[in-house]
Amino acid sequence: MNILQYESKIWATADLLRGCGIKESEWPSFMMPFFALVMVESRLVRMMDDEKNEIGEEALSGIPKEDLYELIKDKGQGYNKYIFEKNLTLSDICKNDKSFYNDFDAYLKGFDGETKDLLGVDTGDGEKYLDIRGVITKLKAKDVLLGYTKLWSGIDLMPFNNSEITTLEEHIKRKWADISAETAGEQYTPDDVIALISEIIASKIEESDTLLKIYDCTCGGGNLLFGVEDRINEKFSRLTETYGQDWNDSLYALAKIESRFRPDSKIEHGNTLVDDKFYNEKFDVVIANPPYGVSWKGYQKDINNDKTGRFKFLPSISDGQLLFMQHLVSKLDLSGMGVVVHNGSTLFSGDAGSAESNIRKWLLDSDIVEAVIQLPTDEFFNTGIYTYLWVLNKNKQERHIDKVMLINASEKFKPLKKSKGSKRKEVDEANRLEIVETLTKYEDTDYAKVFDKEYFYFNKQAIMLTNVDEDGNSFESKLKKGKSSEKLTPIKLINGEGDLTEFTITTFDENKYGSLKDAFEQDIKPYIASLDYKEQPLVITTTKAKYWFDTDKETLMKEINGKKELLGCGKIVVKAGFKKVSKTQIERVEITVELTPDYQKDYEIIPYHKDETDNQTAIADFMGKYITRPFEYLENVVGVELNFNKIFYKPEKLRDVVDILGEIEALNEEIKGLEEGLEL
Structure with a gap:
């Protein structure tokens, strides 16, 4: 007899759940406890029969029932007083409608402690696991507990061994997983x-x-x-x-x-x-x-x-x-x-x-x-x-x-x-x-x-690139040794929207701001941050010269008395900082301008070689082949990736152009014929 015949019978119990308004996604929580119940009962009954067969008819008659029950308990596979001592099963309990609720409660309480814990028989603050007590309460409230229990009691798994029951269990749990991944x-x-x-x-x-x-x-x-x-x-x-x-x-x-x-x-x-x-x-x-x-x-x-x-x-x-x-x-x-x-x-x-x-x-x-x-x-x-x-x-x-x-x-x-x-x-x-x-x-x-x-x-090699202008020059060459930037003392800064001549700000609009710091946070700082020397004209005037960035030549420009000088690729950095009051200075906002080289951090992905010398050589060869701007090596990190698409990718075979043109011509002829038919 194939145990999988019970799969449809078990799922038929869900029809009752559907009928009383229980959502499909909740079915597993109602079915699991009862499936476990009939599974345990069938195995306990089978265990008792196996034990009796092992002892033998004659020897069994001379063994007190209490000793037989102790043998069952010693197996550690579970115990139930109703099943072993009263010889009553779930099916027997369901036959008497009048005493069902009391008998069912006693039947559940007749299990050994561990089984009761796993089924969730006793309510309490601890783990409820299968929570059969909670399920019973819900079914009882819908007045379907007896009918639902009867359906399950008709599923007799006793003729099947552990392996067969496990097979059925796997099929049922698969369906539960299909409708309710918790x-x-x-x-x-x-x-x-x-x-x-x-x-x-x-x-x-x-x-x-x-x-x-x-x-x-x-x-x-x-x-x-x-x-x-x-x-x-x-x-x-x-x-x-x-x-x-x-x-x-x-x-x-x-x-x-x-x-x-x-x-x-x-x-x-x-x-x-x-x-x-x-x-x-x-x-x-x-x-x-x-x-x-x-x-x-x-x-x-x-x-x-x-x-x-x-x-x-x-x-x-x-x-x-x-x-x-x-x-x-x-x-x-x-x-x-x-x-x-x-x-x-x-x-x-x-x-x-x-x-x-x-x-x-x-x-x-x-x-x-x-x-x-x-x-x-x-x-x-x-x-x-x-x-x-x-x-x-x-x-x-x-x-x-x-x-x-x-x-x-x-x-x-x-x-x-x-x-x-x-x-x-x-x-x-x-x-x-x-x-x-x-x-x-x-x-x-x-x-x-x-x-x-x-x-x-693979190597993920970090490098610091030095950006250069169209002539290959960087502002870095204009800096004095040991300096990373040139600070300017501006008297005027003009952008596309107007000009800024105050580079130390000590006053603010008291009707608009509660303090100078508020003015700095809400207005001055965002404005300075929005300045972009590449996107809009940004001219810095000092007492000696004017500075700006020429986007066409990608270089910083310097002009003194009408004479222009190309300084090389670089950045114009404008910053605003709030300074608290000190012994020598009042509370203020300071705006500073400096010229810096244009550095850019980049990463290159390079094939890895397990020999360290070969690996360094491969990195150097890669840089020599693909990197044209000046750079410095930064950290190298070795990563690992297993890419099936990269290894097993099969490009789609392209169709021959002649075949495609032939199909187009055939379609054109077909369309032409249809148009002629419409004219008629």
């Missing part, structure tokens, strides 16, 4: 992507008698974590142990409930970035699909004060993906590997010297990135963007050392016959195996390239 950037990992991640991991691990520890720092409801574990268990007899943590109350509760029915699984609640519940653990395999573009401003102080040393650099506060990446690297053991799902921003956001670029550089410097795989668009349920798998490996093969492979798998998909939200494509089994084979061979193909890691590095 946090922007949350992405439910599709089954085909989980399968691809599992195949990649399987290609990197070996059969062993040692425990394989798998960790997901943003495990959500556990679909990625448990999905990978199940697929690894299908391929290897090696024992596995899963660890997961999530901050979302309801998804954590689902994952926690699921974990109790697995041989060795630990799920914790909390924010991984500020409260790592597995701070003293290292793992063989790390996996994650952290939220995209989600701000970490709410816990910025905690991360700024983090003492673990896991965060080498702090990325933009608007996106925490690279915080999770750094955390995961810190959780790898000496030979560990991982696969992490990100959007494209982690590949190229941030300029050289930014935290994002520095994190990428640190990852490549550490030689932990083995490959990055671009997945097709329309792969996830609520986004159509490209997504990427970062393959991390601290135990690279010798020929992979200091290398990074890019695999453009954007065309390795099969279209879905029916879209699932934004998901219109899937990486089917044939394509998954091909991608993994390509990664294993680690050789160039038409859609995959292997690079020295330094290929992704």
